[in-house]
Amino acid sequence: MLISGWGRHTRIDADTARPATATAVRALLAARDGALLARGMCRSYGDASLAPRILDMTALDRLIAFDADSGLFECDAGLRLAELLDFCVPRGWWLPVLPGTGAVTVGGAIAADVHGKNHHHVGGFGTAVDALDLVLADGSRLRVSRDAHADLFQATLGGMGLTGVIVAARLRLVPLASPWLEQRVLPAANLDETLALLARHADASYSVAWVDLSRRGAHRARALIMLGEHADTRTSPAPHRRPLTLPVDLPTGVINRATVRAFNALYHWRGAGAATPRTVHYSQYFFPLDALGGWNRLYGRRGFVQHQCVLPFECAPRALAEMIGTLTTGSVPAPLAVLKALGPANDHPLSFPMAGLTFAVDLPMTADTQALCARLDDLVADHGGRLYLAKDASMSALNFRRGYPRWEAFQAVRERYGALTRFASLQSRRLGL
Ligand SMILES: Cc1cc2nc3c(=O)[nH]c(=O)nc-3n(C[C@H](O)[C@H](O)[C@H](O)COP(=O)(O)OP(=O)(O)OC[C@H]3O[C@@H](n4cnc5c(N)ncnc54)[C@H](O)[C@@H]3O)c2cc1C
Numbered sequence: 001m002l003i004s005g006w007g008r009h010t011r012i013d014a015d016t017a018r019p020a021t022a023t024a025v026r027a028l029l030a031a032r033d034g035a036l037l038a039r040g041m042c043r044s045y046g047d048a049s050l051a052p053r054i055l056d057m058t059a060l061d062r063l064i065a066f067d068a069d070s071g072l073f074e075c076d077a078g079l080r081l082a083e084l085l086d087f088c089v090p091r092g093w094w095l096p097v098l099p100g101t102g103a104v105t106v107g108g109a110i111a112a113d114v115h116g117k118n119h120h121h122v123g124g125f126g127t128a129v130d131a132l133d134l135v136l137a138d139g140s141r142l143r144v145s146r147d148a149h150a151d152l153f154q155a156t157l158g159g160m161g162l163t164g165v166i167v168a169a170r171l172r173l174v175p176l177a178s179p180w181l182e183q184r185v186l187p188a189a190n191l192d193e194t195l196a197l198l199a200r201h202a203d204a205s206y207s208v209a210w211v212d213l214s215r216r217g218a219h220r221a222r223a224l225i226m227l228g229e230h231a232d233t234r235t236s237p238a239p240h241r242r243p244l245t246l247p248v249d250l251p252t253g254v255i256n257r258a259t260v261r262a263f264n265a266l267y268h269w270r271g272a273g274a275a276t277p278r279t280v281h282y283s284q285y286f287f288p289l290d291a292l293g294g295w296n297r298l299y300g301r302r303g304f305v306q307h308q309c310v311l312p313f314e315c316a317p318r319a320l321a322e323m324i325g326t327l328t329t330g331s332v333p334a335p336l337a338v339l340k341a342l343g344p345a346n347d348h349p350l351s352f353p354m355a356g357l358t359f360a361v362d363l364p365m366t367a368d369t370q371a372l373c374a375r376l377d378d379l380v381a382d383h384g385g386r387l388y389l390a391k392d393a394s395m396s397a398l399n400f401r402r403g404y405p406r407w408e409a410f411q412a413v414r415e416r417y418g419a420l421t422r423f424a425s426l427q428s429r430r431l432g433l
Contacts, residue, residue: 003054006296007045007393009303009365012426014052020059022076022133022141022167028055029165030139035424038165040105041080044112045306046393047426048160055165057107063087064168071173072130077107077166082287084171089282094176097125100338102287107166112390113158113351115358117206117228117286120343124353126157128171134164137422141167155413158351160389162423162433163414180231181206181285184277187268191221191324195317198225198341198357205229206285211337212268213327213361214261221324223339224271228285245293252300255364260333299364305393307376308360310342311385316357319383323376327361331368337361349406349413352388360391370394389427397432407433 004011019025029036037051040058060078067073071093075084082102084095099114108114110132113124131145134156142164144153156163186201188194194209201207206228211221289295296304311319320339327334338360345354363369377399380387386403387395401407411433414420424433 001054003039003042003050004303005046005049005393006043007303007305007365008296008299008301009305009393010047010050010426012050012052014050014054016054016056018056018059022060022135025055025057025060025135025165025167026139026141029135029137035422037423037425038077038107038111038161040078040108040111041103043101043104043108044390046391047430048112048389048392049108050426051424057105057165057167060167061105066091068093071175072170073173074168074170075106076168077110077132078105080105081109082283082290085282088173089176089179092176093173095171096122096128096174098286100287101290102283103290106169106171110157110166110169111159111161112388113346113348113353114390115342115353117208117226117340119353120202120341121205123343123346124157124348124351126346126348126351128173129157130170130172132156132166132170133168135167136164137418151413152417154347155349155410157346158348158389159410160350160428161425162410162428163417163419164423177230177232179282180233180279181228181282182231182277183280183285184227185271186225186227187271188223188225190219191223191317191321194221194223194225194339195320195357198339201225201227202341207340209339210271211324211339211359213324213334213337214257214263214265216328220328221320222268224268226285231279233279249297249301250299252302255299255304255333255335257333260335263335302365304362304364305369305373306360306362306391307373308358308388308391309376309380309385310352310354310356310358310388311380311383312354312356315383315385319379319385320357320359322379323359326372326375326379330372332363332366332372334361334363349410350389350404352386352390354386356385358388360388392427395431397430400431 001016036053039049057078060076064074204227209223211223342353381402
């Protein structure tokens with residue numbers, strides 16, 4: 001079966017099994033030697049979910065148990081976050097950490113320790129994980145938590161599937177008054193203003209800046225800052241708008257400097273015009289890109305990459321100015337860029353967040369994209385930052401070690417549980433794991 005990540009630039013032919021139960025996962029591991037990798041909805045952009053032998057976990061998608069008094073929620077690892085929310089929001093419960101799409105599995109969210117627009121307040125996905133069930137290299141099943149096999153628990157959160165196969169998880173939900181969000185949009189004229197507004201509104205529950213990289217001069221990196229607060233209105237949610245789906249690849253080259261400038265002009269004009277606060281459904285605030293299913297086909301058959309880094313607060317203004325200078329003067333158009341704050345790092349050795357600003361930019365795959373990414377990678381490492389493994393497609397092993405200095409502790413845990421040669425991805429091989 002031909003598989004790729006969300007960026008669709010690397011495709012490989014993989015031997016894929018799709019087990020429907022944890023017992024079937026155990027049997028598969030017990031019966032087969034050699035390396036393999038679990039995979040969810042393939043929403044990681046690069047090669048983190050690619051391997052010659054794949055366990056597709058999306059058939060393991062049951063809700064196992066829910067305690068309506070404590071908010072403890074137990075499910076299979078292949079359940080998608082959008083389905084989890086469909087179940088818990090009407091019952092007055094909420095998942096406190098959400099990435100920018102609901103189309104990821106619980107297992108994928110744990111493996112990448114995903115972060116949301118509130119990381120600086122609540123931390124990463126791991127903060128909501130009470131315990132998880134792993135199938136280890138030898139096919140045995142183990143429940144791990146902060147109290148039981150804590151080393152394996154810590155390494156699995158953010159461990160990109162390299163410690164074992166997550167088959168189930170127990171999550172801690174939080175109470176929710178309403179499915180609605182009060183959204184405020186603040187326009188910023190340039191990078192300095194964007195950084196100042198993000199800092200001034202750091203106490204907002206959720207914040208993110210959509211940055212326009214199609215401009216040069218005084219309006220370079222102008223932005224729309226989207227702030228969100230949970231509303232307390234009890235009005236019933238409007239029915240979900242059915243997402244549209246892009247059925248075919250657009251021709252390569254449709255995303256170019258002219259179309260990117262036109263798209264950003266329209267987006268900025270519409271956003272800046274909506275300055276008065278609006279009440280929006282949570283899916284509209286948290287998952288705006290899910291409104292167009294298969295939007296990754298906009299980039300055509302050559303696909304695209306997303307370059308996402310985090311930069312410590314003290315270096316961020318200078319480093320961002322340098323990165324944005326490189327991006328706005330180079331030959332590769334950058335249609336979509338996002339900036340948000342992250343809180344302190346945690347105990348998970350490969351977890352991405354650390355105190356600073358995270359900057360993510362989509363880049364179509366052209367003849368110059370790899371070289372551009374390599375330049376940006378070095379710049380990030382030189383400023384003491386790191387790249388997000390869930391987005392990465394080309395980081396060098398050297399820059400990985402510079403950005404993730406606890407990688408040896410991670411390897412030691414893998415060795416202890418027999419995972420070193422058993423679980424591998426194209427990414428882990430490239431990074432020397
Ligand atoms: C539009 C969009 C917006 C996004 N926004 C954000 C964001 O705001 N914040 C953020 O942090 N991320 C974001 N992401 C990235 C996404 O949340 C992560 O890549 C996530 O890991 C994808 O989950 P998945 O189920 O698709 O896993 P996959 O992409 O299939 O796999 C990702 C990794 O998880 C491992 N894995 C998956 N399932 C299991 C399992 N059961 N057991 C062990 N390992 C497993 C895989 O081996 C792989 O290493 C976004 C992605 C998209 C497409």
